[in-house]
Amino acid sequence: MIDARTLSYDFDEEAGDLGPETRPSSGPGFGGGHAESQNDGVFFGSMTARGVAGWIAGLLLTAFYVVLYWWPQYLDAGVGLVDPLARGLSGQPADRWFLYGLLYTGAILVFGVRMLRKYRHVRYEQLRTLSVMFFQLGFAFLIPQILKALNEPEYYFSYFWPLKPEYLQPWNVDYLLQHPGRLGVFMVVWGAVMSFVAVPLLTHRFGKRWYCSWVCGCGGLAETLGDQWRQLSSKSRLSWWIERVVIYGVLVLVVLTTALLWINYSSGGSMFSSASGALAKWYGFYIGALFSGVVGVGFYPILGSRVWCRFGCPMAAILGIFQKFFSRFRIRTNGGQCMSCGNCSTYCEMGIDVRAYAQRGENIVRASCVGCGICSAVCPRGVLQLSTDGSFGDRYPGSERPLDALIATLANAPKQGHYGTEE
């Protein structure tokens, strides 16, 4: 017989949280240094579980971006404060963008150190974090300042079209080409080579992570400052659907904008002249400022750390297409060892339901995966491994060539079951 205590049990699944009522102050548990044990109490923390602190942080971050874009005069005091530094670096006065760059870089460095401590036993995370710190400090902060000091164009060698659409837009290309000296020409060639040659090649070899979680500044901020909020990304299928519609929508938009600008330019301004300019301006405001800044970073504490990378970034969209169909990268699952606990899915900042694949013993080959490696680090059974070995058929059982997989995916899309093609 079932005892009376069991029959009187009344667990409320909607409320559903069964941890201690207060977050213990004892610090990390027995797990000591293990990456997963670093998540002790995450869902009891006000900052990390959309509590009051989280909402306040979200409001402050959002407010900062709103002020930065629309009421910069309120930042004058801050700009004044960093003016000596700006003059020291570039010989030119500070403006709000210098202040922003400084804060941004500072956040990546400070929270990068936190990341290095947190994942001190996971070498992949250490190297990756050092890499984003290096690229942010050098390529996205110091080099542009030095270029300014040398009267060269301010250029970010770690950002490419279409994440920075202006780098392949006619007015900017013109400006760079006409700039005295050869550096402008080099910048145009660099940008084009990176966008059209390096992206496919490096993504084929390493997956999109070579950029998204080793180089990119947006990724850098998400992986350092944003790391504490990675668990807040939605894993629902609805969010996956929205993600695909929005991110490929942005990609189409940026390609269209660039194409129209060039058509207009080559026709001497006779075609789409006002339309292309307006579209570029519209894109810059709604996507560049509102989406990537206000929503992308401001909403970290509410929607998780990779909102822009997941839903908006056209660069991530292109890298993702290459990763899904033309790359050696995938996450391998260790046979039948998964016990469906859900740590991998919970801590996936891109909202991938990693467990859905792992519990079926399948490889994870998803366009959105930025290869941050956290799923592998938090798995308590060592089930997941980021990998670039193996044949194509090993990645996609049943299809030996990329195009077969692409066609199969498109053909099966409407019929897809709960996760992928099973059921």
Add this chain to the structure above:
Amino acid sequence: MHIVIIGNGIAGVSAAQSIRRLQPDWRITLVSGESTFHYSRPALMYIYMGHMRYRDCKPYEDSYWTEQRIDLRRAWVTGIDVANQRLELHEDQPLPYDKLLIATGSKSNKFGWPGQDLEGVQGLYSLMDLKLLQQNTRECRRAVIVGGGLIGIELAEMLHFQGIDVSFLVREKSYWDNVLPTEESAMVSALIRKRGCDLRTTTSLDHIEDNGSGRASAVVTDGGDRIECQVVGLTAGISPNLDLVAESSIATGRGILVDRGFRTNTDNIFAAGDCAEIVAEDGGRNLLQQVWYTGKQQGAVAGEVIAGESRSYDPGIWYNSARFLDLEYQTYGQVGFRVPGEESLYWQHPDAAQAVRVVHVDDRVIGLNFMGLRFFHPVAEGWIGAGASVDEVLAGLHEGNFQPEFAPQRDAMAVQSLRAQWKGRAA
């Protein structure tokens, strides 16, 4: 056709999925009093420690069950009316079935210790237990855990997270040394102590003291030591949950007796997972498997049989994994099974908590253990299944390396040492 499954754990759910795949039109009802939705039982500890919420431990989105047309029924089954083919439910109408699968899992062992039913004394198996633990640890400063298996060490980790001092009573000479070989067991024992847990080996529970109002106030060991505490965790193993069948005509041994198709002695009634005991046809030992992976495999086969397929359960090559605090462990094949003629080669890193064990009979490898190292399941399974030789395994050890990128690689070091031992033995 209406299939009713008692228990929405991994065995019951795997069965439901098999049945739906093979029989698109049958009605399937999953009954559980614990929760409406299937959740991952091994994740209980992560809910308590705030790594995840209950909802994060559900392997499928709620809409999945509607899509699959699997009805979920939150109710406690109080009895099986075999004659009328229906289930008696607590505070609800009876539920009729055409075929029934019992997948009620396990219960924490209690060995009749005086005081075992006091307030503050509990096991850790279900959401009920987790809720109870939440209440019990509100005012707790010190706890005693009795029994040193996988659940015991998980509970120790959970309580320590709460800032509770833990004494861990283990009957064996060293932690889990009835399953782990001596060296691995010593490695884990050292780790437990290093992390500040009061591990007491060769110590059993004598009785639990009552504080005068029905609550546990102290534990007294078989050596007469008295340990004051507010919570006592009983984690001395689990046994098949036979609550529903104890007074029925369904035959039981240690578990519900079934054949390799998971049929019980009663028509239209099946049992699978932790609660099932598979009868050996050849008079050998019956099979009682109580881990996640076997629940999944047994459930899947049971579902196929229920759906009308002709299937027989093959347990395959044994494997399991666990994590002791921060030490990962994987085992494949027969390690610690006391196979006649078995010997083993063992390498342990001089400083790091990492080890490899190759168990062999003559020159055939029968089992592999990995501590602090990740190994690829299909490779180990392939070797053991094919009866690979020691030389083959040592030569190919790197093929199964599943360590994360940039992690220190130990293949060469381990193989060198294992090979030297193997040569020494041959000579």
